[in-house]
Amino acid sequence: AGTATVQHFASLDAWDVVALSRRRPDTPPGVPHVSVDLTNRDQCQEELRGITGVTHLAYMALHEEDDLVRGWRQRTQMEVNRRMLENLLDAVEASSPGLRHISILQGGKAYGSHLAPVPVPAKERWARGDHEIFYWLQEDLLRDRQRDADWAVSILRPSMILGDSVGSPMSIIAAVGVYASIMRYLGEPLRFPGGGRYVTACTDSRLIAQAVEFVATTDAAAGETYNVVNGDVLVWQDLWPALARHFDVPTAEPVPMRLADEMPKLAKVWDEIVEVHDLQPLALADVIGGAWQFADHAFAYGQASPPDRIVMSPIKLRQAGFAPCFDTEDSIIHWLIRMQEKRILPGSGTAATT
Secondary structure (H helix, E strand, O other), rough: HHHHHHHHHHHOOOOOEEEEEEEOOOOOOOEEEEOOOOOHHHHHHHHOOOOOOEEEEOOOOOOOOOOOHHHHHHHHHHHHHHHHHHHHHHHHHOOOOOEEEEEEEEEEEHHOOOOOOOOOOEEEOOOOOOOHHHHHHHHHHHHHOOOOOOEEEEEEEEEEEEEOOOOOOOOHHHHHHHHHHHHHHHHOOOOOOOOOOOOOOOEHHHHHHHHHHHHHHHHHOOOOHHHHHHOOOEOOHHHHHHHHHHHHEEEEEOOOHHHHHHHHHEEEEEEEEHHHHHOOOOOOHHHHHHHHHHHHHHOOOOOOOOOOOOOEOOOOHHOOOOOOOOHHHHOOOOOHHHHHHHHOOOOOOOOOOO
């Protein structure tokens, strides 16, 4: 989401963009990048001292625990995420007194989707849940600071984010792409590895970028919270044939597989794929990060009859005047192609060999 936002704003004539992250993102030429660890308060102060005149801040940094799903309920995870935002905010406010707008991301867990089934569709008008989550810590921090500040805050809540992120704890595109590439290389059909059917939704990272521009430039968006979703819904099993066509492999009956357990065993197979197809020299763990865990969660592994996950209403944002939307199947194929073009995944038309 952060990379997509940098790329989007860099394409607009009226904006000067600075990217801030630990690792350099895939930024367009001419976009400066500042490498900083947001958990390090002193480093934030030092690195941002020379960045003045910031008017808008799009905050998309995220800390996740190694045990991804369990970490969503851990107080340590929440406190780290709060501290990261606080460290950055302190530094930006000190160097840029003209700051006018901050946008931050939340997500389906704002509605408690990680704890229990959520009514469909989830709406922003609902009272804030009483469950603990770092979203509330960050939101309260910003609301408290606003009392003595001239800047406004807007909150965006995407669903499962689609993009070409590498090493992310929640990159479903990387997980799907690597899984399909390995199965094809091994001469195996593309079997769905998860559990039962359920309805969910996704958000293209390009849509988030456009929504950030909308809230940053729309006075009525100040102080508001908006769901940001593609506009359609998804059942993973129904998408599987399209994925198989893209990778030119047959489908077969589903076979449940805990990807977080089984796929790391195929790290050497991935090394072979990298060599055979002359891909970027990235190990399996470098591409996936913690995303196998997220894929198991997304595919409802171990759940024969999972409840519908988080399906969020897009109506409030539409009524505010934001029109863009994406077809989720097209989005997924788009980002798989992007990863192939960047030589992170092998191309779709190459024959499987071992």
